[in-house]
Amino acid sequence: MKIVLDPTDLRDAVTWAARALPARPHIPVLTGLVLDAGGDRLTVAAFDTSTSARATLPADVAAPGRVILPGRVLAEIVKALPADQPVHLALDGTEATIVSGRSEFGLQTLPADEYPTLPAVPAAAGTVDAAELHNAIAQTAVAASNDVTLPMLTGILVETKSGQIALAASDRYRLAARTLPWQPHTSDRLRIVAHAKTLTALTKGLTGEATIGADENLLAVATGTRTITLRAVDTQFPEWRKLLAQADAYTVSAELPAQEFADAVRRVSLAAAREHTPVRLTFTAGAVTVRVNSDETRAAETLEVKHSGDIEIAFQPLYLTDAVTGCKTKTVTLRMTEPAKPALVTPGTGGETSGGEDGGEQVYRHLLMPVRLAS
16 A cells, blocks of 8 residues: 545544544454555545444555554544645555654554454435534434433434434433434335434534435445444334424423523532432513522522413423523523423424424424422
8 A cells, every 4th residue: 555645634534433433342453443545545444343434535546455553543643744744654564654744653554354344335315414414413312311221212213204304312301303304315214223422423524415324224324425334223212203292282381591591500500419409490470480409508590581371390400401502592492281291392483494294394302301399
């Protein structure tokens, strides 16, 4: 192998692909990044047997070849290379040399014959805006669980229906869902659950049009130069649409200034004696009082808000602020019925578009289980 690369292209590709490197690989070779040069391209890939990331970039290829280099070391090296000097990469036996300007590095290669075969990418099912897809993933991922004993709850459900793609995540105490316009390529519908944190990390920075495909076991997301695949974490997921189909049942609603309200919740929760001490919201007389009481401390803050109906209800503060900030709008609407029944957070007036089965082409909804108040 002997190639010349643009330093910015190389840095971007290696840094992005390195996000898929496993933290604790079960075989040492998986700590490596695969560099495969041919034609006028270099492909940089990472794989941990459940997730793969592949990035392509232009290359002046004097001699094609394939090499596996220590991934995290390579990522640190390419970040430090001068931005105005081409990068020369060559293989000499079991050592790869990287030369840029006055800098030269030598890296021992990892055994290529021990590296597993990268998974085949499922056929394209349709396209969606890549930046909006990442935003939707980030909005829903906050509701995913960290409990690995329940794999389906650590993931994001990705499913398509008519002209929409929907994403949903739940940890049993909250449910976040977002729908986006979808341009299908086939009549087949997708339904797969992929690991939330990994999907969030690897879709960050994707731009342009994203092509999505899936089979029974694998989800693939590709843009022009980058492709990720994720193995399904489970085949089951709660019937989230039924849980959200209760909009007419809410009897109390409040229009809240998103940033001001979230900041108030954060400040008041500083007085919590324990990590999961709930915050109480009391809606009455055109205002909401956010309150925390403990044996040692107390805090309260009152905001003027528009609301219909009076209620006192309590939530876990982190879950509440996640729901409010996840809307990414200046105002949010909080809909409630009773102190012990689920509440719904959505973007405020003007934050949703109309039309479609789910009440909008681009809709974000966050369902929250309240904390039961002591009598």
